Amino acid sequence: MEKPSRLLLLSELRVRNLAYDVSLCRSLLSWKRLVPSPVYHPFRPSGSRSVPVSEIICVREEEEEKSSRGKSDGSWRKIKEGEGKDCGQAFTVLYVQRCQQHRWRCAEITFTCPSDAVCQRWVSSIREQLASLASRPKHLLVYINPYGGKKQGKRIYEQKVAALFDQAGIVTQVIVTEHANHARDHLRTETELKRFDGVVCVGGDGMFSEIIHGLIWRMQIDAGVDPNSPDESLSPSSLRIGIIPAGSTDCICFATVGTNDPVTSALHIIVGDSQPMDVCSVHHNNTFLRYSVSLLGYGFYGDVLTDSERKRWMGPARYDFSGVKMFLSHHYYEGAVSYLPAKGIIGTPRDAFRCRSGYEPSHKSDGEWRTIRGKFLAINAASMSCACPRSPKGLSPAAHLADGTTDLILVRKCSRFNFLRHLIRHTSKDDQFDLTFVEVHRVRRFRFTPRQCQSDSDLELDRQENKHQIFSQICRDHPACGCAPAYSSWNCDGEILSHSAIDVRYQNTVMES
Ligand SMILES: Nc1ncnc2c1ncn2[C@@H]1O[C@H](COP(=O)(O)OP(=O)(O)OP(=O)(O)O)[C@@H](O)[C@H]1O
Numbered sequence: 092m093e094k095p096s097r098l099l100l101l102s103e104l105r106v107r108n109l110a111y112d113v114s115l116c117r118s119l120l121s122w123k124r125l126v127p128s129p130v131y132h133p134f135r136p137s138g139s140r141s142v143p144v145s146e147i148i149c150v151r152e153e154e155e156e157k158s159s160r161g162k163s164d165g166s167w168r169k170i171k172e173g174e175g176k177d178c179g180q181a182f183t184v185l186y187v188q189r190c191q192q193h194r195w196r197c198a199e200i201t202f203t204c205p206s207d208a209v210c211q212r213w214v215s216s217i218r219e220q221l222a223s224l225a226s227r228p229k230h231l232l233v234y235i236n237p238y239g240g241k242k243q244g245k246r247i248y249e250q251k252v253a254a255l256f257d258q259a260g261i262v263t264q265v266i267v268t269e270h271a272n273h274a275r276d277h278l279r280t281e282t283e284l285k286r287f288d289g290v291v292c293v294g295g296d297g298m299f300s301e302i303i304h305g306l307i308w309r310m311q312i313d314a315g316v317d318p319n320s321p322d323e324s325l326s327p328s329s330l331r332i333g334i335i336p337a338g339s340t341d342c343i344c345f346a347t348v349g350t351n352d353p354v355t356s357a358l359h360i361i362v363g364d365s366q367p368m369d370v371c372s373v374h375h376n377n378t379f380l381r382y383s384v385s386l387l388g389y390g391f392y393g394d395v396l397t398d399s400e401r402k403r404w405m406g407p408a409r410y411d412f413s414g415v416k417m418f419l420s421h422h423y424y425e426g427a428v429s430y431l432p433a434k435g436i437i438g439t440p441r442d443a444f445r446c447r448s449g450y451e452p453s454h455k456s457d458g459e460w461r462t463i464r465g466k467f468l469a470i471n472a473a474s475m476s477c478a479c480p481r482s483p484k485g486l487s488p489a490a491h492l493a494d495g496t497t498d499l500i501l502v503r504k505c506s507r508f509n510f511l512r513h514l515i516r517h518t519s520k521d522d523q524f525d526l527t528f529v530e531v532h533r534v535r536r537f538r539f540t541p542r543q544c545q546s547d548s549d550l551e552l553d554r555q556e557n558k559h560q561i562f563s564q565i566c567r568d569h570p571a572c573g574c575a576p577a578y579s580s581w582n583c584d585g586e587i588l589s590h591s592a593i594d595v596r597y598q599n600t601v602m603e604s
Contacts, residue, residue: 096116096117096118096119097116097117098114098115098116099115099116099117099216099220100113100114100115100212100213100216101113101114101115102204102205102209102213103125103205104122104202104203104204104205104209104213105202105203106122106200106201106202106203109124110124110125110126111123111124111125111202112125113202113213115144115213115216115217115220116144117144117220118143118144118145119141119142119143119144120141120142120144120147120184120186120217121139121140121141121142122139122140122141122200122202123138123139123140124138124139142184142186142187144217144220144221144224145224145362145363146186146187146362147184147185147186147187147217147220147221148185148186148187148197148255148258148259148358148361148362149184149185149221149258149259149260150182150183150184150185150213150214150217150218150221151182151183151185151258152180152181152182152210152214153180153181153182153183153201154180180203180204180206180207180209180210180211181201181202181203181204181210182201182202182204182210182213182214182217183199183200183201183202184199184200184202184217185197185198185199185258186198186199186200187358187362192349192350193348193349193350193355194350194352194354194355195352195354195355195358195359196354196355196358197255197354197358224363226363226365227259227361227362227363228261228288228289228331228333228360228361228363229260229261229262229288230261230262230263230264230286230287230288231256231261231262231263231264231287231288231289231290231291231333231360232263232264232266232281232284232287232289232290232291233248233263233264233265233266233290233291233293234266234268234273234274234277234290234291234292234293234294234298234302235248235265235266235267235268235293235294235337236268236274236292236293236294236295236297236298236337236338237267237268238268239294239295239297239298239337239338239339240294240295240337240338240339240341240406240407241406241407243337244293244294244337245267245293247293247335247337247353248265248293248335248337248353251353251354251357252293252335252353252354252357255354255357255358255361256357256360256361259361261361263291264287268298271301272301274292274298274301274302274305275301275302275304275305275308276305277305278290278302278305278306278308278309279305279308279309279312284309284330287330288330288331289330289331289332289333289360290302290306290330290331290332290333291332291333291334291335291360292332292333292334292335293335293337294335294337294338295336295337295338295339295340295341295585296338296340296341296342296343296385296584296585297338297584297585297586298338299332299334299343299344299384299584300381300382300383300384300583300584300585300586302332303332303370303382303384304381304382306328306330306332307325307328307370307382310325310326310327310328310329311325311326313326314326318372318379319374319377319378319379320377321372321374321377321379321594321596322596324598325370325372325598331365333356333359333360334347334348334356335353335356335357335360336351336352336353336356337353339406339407339409339410340407340410340479340481340585341479342385342386342477342478342479342485342585343384343385343475343584344356345478345479345480346385346475346476346477346478346479346485346492347366347368347475347492351479351480366492366493367492367493368384368474368475368492368493369384369474369475369492369493369494369495369496369497369597369598370382370383370384370597370598371383371384371387371472371474371497371595371596371597371598372595372596372598373387373581373583373588373593373594373595374593374594374595374596375590375592375593375594376592380583380588380589380590380593381583381584381586381588383474383583383584383595384474384475384584385473385474385475385477385584386471386472386473386474386477386486386582386583386584386585387471387472387497387581387582387583387584387593387595388469388470388471388472388581388582389424389467389469389470389471389539389579389580389581389582389591390422390423390424390467390468390469390470390502390579391417391418391468391469391502392469392471392582393579393580393581393582393587394413394417394420394422394579394580395410395413395414395417395582396413396580396582396585396586396587397579397580397587398413398416398417399412399413400587410481418507418510418511418514419507421468421507421510422468422576422579423466423467423468423504424466424467424470424541424542424577424578424579425464425465425466425467425541425542426464426467426470426539426540426541426542426591427462427463427464427539427540427542428462428463428464428467428470428499428501428537428538428539429460429461429462429463429537429538429539429540430460430461430463430499430532430534430536430537430538431458431459431460431534431535431536431537432458432461432532432533432534432535433494433495433496433533433534433535434458438489438491439489439533440487440489440490440498440500440524440531440532440533441489441522441524441531442489463501463530465501465503465504466503466504467501467502467503467504468502468503468504468505468510469500469501469502470499470500470501470502470539471486471487471499471500471502472497472498472499472500472534472537472595473485473486473487473490473497473498473500474490474496474497474498474597475490475491475492476488476489476490477490481518482517482518483518484517484518484523485517486498486500486517487500487531495535495597495598496533496534496535496597497533497534497535497537497595497597498531498532498533498534499531499532499533499534499537500524500529500530500531501529501530501531501532502528502529503528503529503530504528505528509526509528512526513526513528513529534597535596535597536594536595536596536597537595538592538593538594538595539591539592539593540592541577541578541591541592542577578591579591581593
């Protein structure tokens, strides 16, 4: 059992003219009404309350005179506790209030002290405790994408986040990006990175991916790791990345925080919350292509992304439009998926458990490579749940956040009706994997080779499996006949990859967000 922490301060203070016993320990600030009122009053402060010190945002002294009594909305600064009663100094504590649906808000409470000396002692004691929290960032490098989502990144940061960072005493350097890859290139070349405790990304998944690329690349170069070798272990990043959601889907923020809300994310950043993340490196013929932290999707999700990129003018609605269009197109793709199953791990992709806090990776050796050939409507690799407001369960609800694995989901060719059943199950309680044409494997590494790139022996194997192969081959080589295209694209965290044949390796805890 955890030891009760030592009492640092205990005083009788007043909150809205009512007497409270207020105590401060190393980990907890508590206040308790001295004489509880027998009558319930909805606007009176409740009898007792405590706030973990780790969730206190800041403490400030109130110095001016109170203009109106009874308000606690932060608009008053004046303290004179009623005529003829005790006058004195007051201080206000701003703290995290947990609301519904994983949202956090900034609440505050003002304590009036009997003397200036008591007030000073309280303020400095709370500040000392806050200063001892090593995980809190003090200097942040902020990149704002003014172009992502509904183009509200700058406004969201200025109106909802900047003041909170300021109150928490965080010093920021803010860069509003001027073009795509501005943040990535800046991170690759910024010489003063060491003076920051973290990087904040104000944007969507694409912007987050840009920042991941800048940071990881920089860490590998600094550590002398060759980014082009698929067998080299990545050097972890010493900087954490915070996300303020301002994109279209903001899937990474939703999957890690549980909601897409800029204030909640800002408060998580302020209190120094961190979440380790797996990063996978994607290679083609021993050449590095990209890193990914959430989704790699070929077929349906690749096609939706490719189509939606041409419709950026539609805003976030482009995903719905392209989703319906690609569902009706019903393209399938042939190829071979080889994977290395993750052995010795706790849990499977079919668990009911939802992971939002990371996982201890297993170091047991892995199994043998396995290969599955076939026609697929979708091949998805989810290294986190990939939940978003459109799909609150996500593509793989039980995927772990930092265990060095991914959930490889193969959706074989099936009827439109069956594919629709699978898609709808992402939004209902039913298991989206409990269908004969869907399989899911937890893997550490996988490769995909589209059919046209397979070797002659592989093609011969397929020929034996599929009597109509020659006809379908002719069709695919002649798109004019209206059948499915030969290749899809990979959707890599919301960015399109230029190669279909890829080799993907997962590594745990390379990033913390
Ligand atoms: N100033 C800029 N002008 C144009 N493009 C930019 C700029 N800054 C960043 N970008 C690019 O904009 C792309 C999209 O950004 P972002 O991910 O923030 O929004 P989104 O695509 O609408 O959201 P989501 O990825 O969550 O669907 C990113 O790939 C990023 O590289």
